[in-house]
Amino acid sequence: MGWRRRVSAGWVLLGLSSYADSEVQFVDATAAAGIYFKHENGAEGRHYMPETYGAGVAFVDYDSDGFLDLYLINGGRAPGLSSAPLARNALYRNQGDGTFAEVTEQCGVGDTGYGMGVAVADYDNDSDVDIYVTNYGPNVLYRNEGMEAGYVFRDVTAQAAVGDSGWGSSAAFADVDRDGCLDLYVANYLDYPAANPLVCTVGNTQVRIYCDPRKLPGQPDRFFHNGGPQAGWVFADWTEKAGLAQSAGKELGVVFGDCDLDGDADLYLANDMAPNMLFRNDGGRFAERGLASGTSLSEDGELRAGMGVDMGDADLDGWPDLFVTNFQWQSNTLYRNLGGGFFADATRESGINRLSVPHLGFGAGFLDCDNDGDLDLFVANGHVDDNVREYDPASTYAQRNQLLMNQGDGRFVEEEHAGPGLELVEVSRGAAFGDYDNDGDTDIAITNSNSRAVLLRNDGGNSRHWLGLRLRGTHSNRDGIGARVEVVAGGRRQVCQVRSGASYLSAHDLRLLFGLGAHERAERVEIHWPSGVVQELEDIWANQYLSVEEKGSH
Numbered sequence: 011m012g013w014r015r016r017v018s019a020g021w022v023l024l025g026l027s028s029y030a031d032s033e034v035q036f037v038d039a040t041a042a043a044g045i046y047f048k049h050e051n052g053a054e055g056r057h058y059m060p061e062t063y064g065a066g067v068a069f070v071d072y073d074s075d076g077f078l079d080l081y082l083i084n085g086g087r088a089p090g091l092s093s094a095p096l097a098r099n100a101l102y103r104n105q106g107d108g109t110f111a112e113v114t115e116q117c118g119v120g121d122t123g124y125g126m127g128v129a130v131a132d133y134d135n136d137s138d139v140d141i142y143v144t145n146y147g148p149n150v151l152y153r154n155e156g157m158e159a160g161y162v163f164r165d166v167t168a169q170a171a172v173g174d175s176g177w178g179s180s181a182a183f184a185d186v187d188r189d190g191c192l193d194l195y196v197a198n199y200l201d202y203p204a205a206n207p208l209v210c211t212v213g214n215t216q217v218r219i220y221c222d223p224r225k226l227p228g229q230p231d232r233f234f235h236n237g238g239p240q241a242g243w244v245f246a247d248w249t250e251k252a253g254l255a256q257s258a259g260k261e262l263g264v265v266f267g268d269c270d271l272d273g274d275a276d277l278y279l280a281n282d283m284a285p286n287m288l289f290r291n292d293g294g295r296f297a298e299r300g301l302a303s304g305t306s307l308s309e310d311g312e313l314r315a316g317m318g319v320d321m322g323d324a325d326l327d328g329w330p331d332l333f334v335t336n337f338q339w340q341s342n343t344l345y346r347n348l349g350g351g352f353f354a355d356a357t358r359e360s361g362i363n364r365l366s367v368p369h370l371g372f373g374a375g376f377l378d379c380d381n382d383g384d385l386d387l388f389v390a391n392g393h394v395d396d397n398v399r400e401y402d403p404a405s406t407y408a409q410r411n412q413l414l415m416n417q418g419d420g421r422f423v424e425e426e427h428a429g430p431g432l433e434l435v436e437v438s439r440g441a442a443f444g445d446y447d448n449d450g451d452t453d454i455a456i457t458n459s460n461s462r463a464v465l466l467r468n469d470g471g472n473s474r475h476w477l478g479l480r481l482r483g484t485h486s487n488r489d490g491i492g493a494r495v496e497v498v499a500g501g502r503r504q505v506c507q508v509r510s511g512a513s514y515l516s517a518h519d520l521r522l523l524f525g526l527g528a529h530e531r532a533e534r535v536e537i538h539w540p541s542g543v544v545q546e547l548e549d550i551w552a553n554q555y556l557s558v559e560e561k562g563s564h
Contacts, residue, residue, distance in 0.1 A: 034380045038466060049083075052124070053396075057220050060088045063262075071104075083128050132192070133191075141163065153165075182266050184510065190541065191237075194236070195231065197264045210225065231254065259281040265332075277291070302351075333374060340367070342357070356420065379413065387422060388443070434464060437460070439458065475526040479535070492509075504525075
């Protein structure tokens with residue numbers, strides 16, 4: 011576990027392990043951690059669509075003690091569709107010893123809407139993290155009242171003007187105009203009226219299944235611009251003004267990141283059986299470049315059922331690539347960033363095509379699970395139809411999740427012996443990534459449809475050296491969301507960006523964790539803040555979390 015001490019730069023965690031070759035083992039630590047959460051989908055046999063999409067999960071240090079807490083989204087009674095009991099979301103506080111205690115009621119975050127997704131960030135720059143929840147129905151913004159109030163949250167949805175009553179899916183915060191205040195993008199999925207829900211069957215049979223999204227129109231997303239302290243941290247709906255008004259997409263996955271390395275956050279949307287969209291940010295106004303950039307369709311020009319999404323530099327060329335999970339028998343997709351605003355479908359050459367075809371992917375993310383200096387991939391799998399075996403005997407409803415190991419050049423192989431936690435067979439949906447035990451390797455939280463949530467502890471990932479960074483913006487937003495960080499160790503350069511949301515309906519550790527392999531120190535750390543400030547650190551020892559405050563003028 012290592013030990014910790016307070017230094018002027020912030021919390022620093024020093025790992026005690028030395029470099030040694032060992033296999034990463036993911037262990038199901040849920041029960042030992044004291045997490046007893048079961049997702050309720052509210053299904054009553056009618057196959058109404060919201061029932062099958064599951065919910066998200068967030069790693070969030072809500073009390074600023076240096077340990078990641080866990081916020082889990084629940085379903086329950088879908089408005090107008092179900093008579094099932096209400097179910098509430100749950101917040102578990104990390105007690106710093108590997109165990110958690112539920113604090114939902116005392117913190118006031120037990121929303122009982124039909125939950126879908128979650129985004130976390132300090133939207134009002136007051137040094138504590140707030141929570142936004144998307145629902146099938148009205149969304150909720152919880153403002154963290156801070157230490158003086160005992161880290162109680164208050165529902166400020168109406169006050170902040172970020173309400174939306176559609177079918178919310180993923181959401182993410184980003185400072186799109188680089189004014190130091192975080193804006194909010196809320197993805198909506200389908201126009202699915204509860205008063206007359208569409209019923210679908212297999213062919214001409216009476217076997218009910220969940221409907222193909224192509225049978226329903228998409229629902230417009232919402233983009234809320236943060237007015238900052240001058241406006242009392244109230245948001246304005248800038249969806250049209252920012253060039254983001256559209257209803258052609260059927261969004262499930264959202265990720266912000268600087269795809270073209272021009273200093274501002276671009277937006278990528280994973281759409282379900284509609285072309286994916288890449289919105290290029292040009293000073294706070296967006297232009298859709300999905301088809302032109304090569305990120306809308308497969309290499310064969312086919313639509314795919316985009317679910318989860320992430321952004322990361324898979325081939326270590328400095329340019330962020332895109333990964334999208336899709337439906338079974340389609341394969342997931344890896345888009346390699348060529349620079350200049352163009353991408354190439356690298357799914358086949360990366361090996362991902364044959365690895366993913368037999369599975370239906372939802373949550374996903376890049377992570378360096380073994381700290382060897384390149385990004386691996388985790389995919390949460392599970393079918394959408396509980397009766398899939400009736401029409402596809404080759405498939406199953408519950409499926410095994412996958413860990414894909416990067417071979418150092420952007421090619422992946424599946425690691426099938428990475429611990430008992432990866433042997434679980436569930437109907438997995440949301441996946442969040444973070445180092446909850448502060449031991450220097452990435453752990454995974456997973457939600458499973460109508461089943462228990464799972465916390466996978468990474469054992470052995472910290473046998474190689476690592477460096478963790480927690481950014482504190484001054485000119486930039488407080489969380490440093492949108493910052494691009496370059497770390498050089500042993501002459502090898504890694505590049506990561508701080509982002510608030512990705513995967514599927516989920517939110518992650520806002521710290522960045524770099525694997526350094528056999529190297530005991532990083533020669534250089536270069537931070538490109540959203541404000542334009544560039545900050546350099548030199549000769550940084552490995553095996554610590556370092557808190558870095560933004561310096562200089564912009």
